[in-house]
Amino acid sequence: MGNFIRPLSERVSYIASDDTWIESNAIQQLSTTASLPDMVQVVGMPDLHPGRGYPVGAAFFSVNRFYPALVGNDIGCGMGLWQTAIPVKRPNLDKLEKRISQMGDFAHSEWLQQHLSDEMMESPFSDALGSVGGGNHFAELQQIDQIYHSDSLNHLGLNPQHLQLLVHSGSRGLGQAILRRHIEHANHSGLTAGTPEAEEYLSEHQQALNFAELNRRLIAHRLLEQIKTTGECLLDISHNLVEATQINGTDGWLHRKGASPANRGPVIIPGSRGDYSYLVMPTTSDISLHSLAHGAGRKWMRTECKGRLSERFSPVQLSRTELGSRVICQDRQLIYEEAPQAYKSIDTVIDSMVGSGLILILARLKPVLTYKTSGGKNE
DNA sequence: ATGTAC
Numbered sequence: 442m443g444n445f446i447r448p449l450s451e452r453v454s455y456i457a458s459d460d461t462w463i464e465s466n467a468i469q470q471l472s473t474t475a476s477l478p479d480m481v482q483v484v485g486m487p488d489l490h491p492g493r494g495y496p497v498g499a500a501f502f503s504v505n506r507f508y509p510a511l512v513g514n515d516i517g518c519g520m521g522l523w524q525t526a527i528p529v530k531r532p533n534l535d536k537l538e539k540r541i542s543q544m545g546d547f548a549h550s551e552w553l554q555q556h557l558s559d560e561m562m563e564s565p566f567s568d569a570l571g572s573v574g575g576g577n578h579f580a581e582l583q584q585i586d587q588i589y590h591s592d593s594l595n596h597l598g599l600n601p602q603h604l605q606l607l608v609h610s611g612s613r614g615l616g617q618a619i620l621r622r623h624i625e626h627a628n629h630s631g632l633t634a635g636t637p638e639a640e641e642y643l644s645e646h647q648q649a650l651n652f653a654e655l656n657r658r659l660i661a662h663r664l665l666e667q668i669k670t671t672g673e674c675l676l677d678i679s680h681n682l683v684e685a686t687q688i689n690g691t692d693g694w695l696h697r698k699g700a701s702p703a704n705r706g707p708v709i710i711p712g713s714r715g716d717y718s719y720l721v722m723p724t725t726s727d728i729s730l731h732s733l734a735h736g737a738g739r740k741w742m743r744t745e746c747k748g749r750l751s752e753r754f755s756p757v758q759l760s761r762t763e764l765g766s767r768v769i770c771q772d773r774q775l776i777y778e779e780a781p782q783a784y785k786s787i788d789t790v791i792d793s794m795v796g797s798g799l800i801l802i803l804a805r806l807k808p809v810l811t812y813k814t815s816g817g818k819n820e
Numbered sequence: 821a822t823g824t825a826c
Contacts, residue, residue, distance in 0.1 A: 493821090515821050568823080576821050617822050681821095 445797035446728060450475070455485030455499075456729060456797050461789040462740050463489060470496040477631070479505045481693060484730045486700050487793035488738025488785065497699040498738050500730035502686070506631040507694035509642055512683050514620045516646055517653030518578075518611030519679035520701075520735070522709050522720075523661050523672035527604040529584050534767060537582065537668055537810055542769050544667045546814050547572045548659065556659060566652070569613035571659035573812065575772075577736070577779065578610045580664050580812045581711070583718060587805040593722060594804055597707060598675050605806060606672055607711060607718060608660045609736075611681065612653040619645045634685075634694065650679060664812065678708055680735035688730065700732040707803060712737045712787025714779060714811040715762035719791050721800040729799055737784040747777040754780070766808035771816030779813065 448454045449468065453475045457463050467489045474495050475483040480503045488498040494510075501511055527537075548571035554562065561567055573580055585601040588594060594601070623632070623642050632639040654677055665672045678701055686695040701708045703726035711718035716737060723733060741749065750759075756776050760768045763781070770776040777783075794800045 513821070518821080566823085574821075578821085611821075613821090614823060621822095 445793055452481065453483045455489055456793050456799070457487045458789060458793040458796055461487045461793050462785045464491055466491040467496045470494070471499060474501060474511070477503070477508065479503045479631070481691070482688065482730060484732065486729070486732060486734040487790040488699065488734035488736055490738045490740070492698070495698060498734060499698055500700045500732035501696040501698070502688050502693050502730055503631070503696070504691060504693040506633045507639070507683050508629070508631040508696060509620055509623045509627070510629050511696040511698055512646070512681055513698055514617045515611035515681050516616035516619060516649035517679050518681040519609070519653060519657065519677065520709050520711065521608040521654070521657035521661060521677040522675045523606040523608070523665070524598055524600055524675055525582070525604045525606050525665060525672045526670045527582070527668070529602055529604060532809060534810065538767050538769065540668050541664065541810065541812050542815050544664065544815055546816075548663055552663070556662065561655070564615070564652070566613055566615040566618070570656050571663050572613070573610050573660055573814070574613055575775065579714065580660055581607045581714070582809040583607055583806040584809055585804050586717065586807040590801070590803045593707070598673060599804070604809060606661055606664065607709060608657045609711065610653070610657055610660055612649040613656065615652050616649045619649055646683065650682060653679065676707060676709065678702060678705060686731070695730060697732055699735045701735045702731060703729060703733045703799065704731045708733055710734055710736060710787070710791065713781040713784035714766070714768055714808055715764060715781030716784070716787045717764070718806045718808070719787065719802055720804045720806065721791070721794070721802055723799065724801055725798055728797065733794060733799060734790050737787045737790055739783060740785050741783040743778045746780060746783045747774065750777050750780055750782060762808065764807050766810060768811045768813065769815060770813035772814050775813060
């Protein structure tokens with residue numbers, strides 16, 4: 442068990458098995474972040490990887506002040522899981538691929554008017570609602586591949602006879618705008634708890650959480666509509682957020698950057714588009730700041746992917762995966778950046794958390810079809 | 821990550 446929890450100092454540790462890819466750059470960023478004023482404790486998850494200044498795949502606990510920059514621009518980014526009504530038996534992949542390829546990346550404004558409140562329509566970012574966005578965001582049809590705890594699946598409302606839909610997206614331009622404004626004012630020194638600036642950020646942060654969750658619902662709604670089926674939301678969990686929390690009797694601020702909460706019930710942890718996803722139940726979470734990995738974590742920098750892969754693989758080849766799934770990504774850059782080779786093995790990430798006693802695996806799911814971008818603005 | 825910068 443101790444093999445999986447790696448202390449770097451009194452206040453800094455990370456969770457990883459011997460087989461887990463951990464970049465020294467990421468470790469460096471973890472330590473640097475731990476030395477920020479008022480930072481108390483920092484834990485890297487097994488999907489830890491370097492980010493822009495601060496690492497991704499980590500939880501940070503501070504007192505007196507909190508750091509919007511640690512949450513990052515995509516406030517509220519997270520995973521939503523839906524149970525669809527599409528039978529696993531007849532996976533008419535050609536039909537699904539065709540239908541989803543015809544879905545525009547953005548919702549029509551008439552569609553949005555029908556599905557949004559008047560208040561939401563007022564948002565300067567409402568155009569983006571129902572759109573996946575770029576980077577590592579996706580909507581993916583999956584099927585249950587292995588069941589570990591049948592009762593828990595039933596309890597959650599999961600049906601192995603039908604496909605699941607996993608949506609990974611965030612607050613789009615809204616979170617970006619909120620962070621930019623606060624960095625302009627407060628720089629990277631954080632916000633002192635209780636000040637008007639802090640209260641204002643937290644209020645906007647809450648709006649971004651709501652916006653991101655609504656976005657995931659609308660993405661699911663639009664995609665399910667496109668393939669003429671229905672779905673039920675089983676869980677929705679954000680992995681970029683900050684919240685007031687008590688840790689070991691100390692009141693403070695828990696930041697999660699690419700780290701899923703381990704104290705809100707079951708969590709879905711996806712691998713790359715060519716790898717499995719795991720539905721897990723958090724068990725003990727006090728060693729990890731009540732957090733878990735949020736995915737596989739990048740292994741390669743975005744800028745190096747195309748160079749490493751384009752001679753060996755064409756975009757068409759990359760639109761099929763080793764697990765037999767299909768990929769809709771009409772972006773020649775993104776299809777390389779998000780290639781399975783660019784990500785850590787999800788099994789090493791999951792093994793690290795099972796080994797350290799953080800989770801129990803409920804089910805393994807495999808990708809059927811991953812939607813990134815159809816290229817069309819509308820259709 | 822992102823209504824993508826000079």
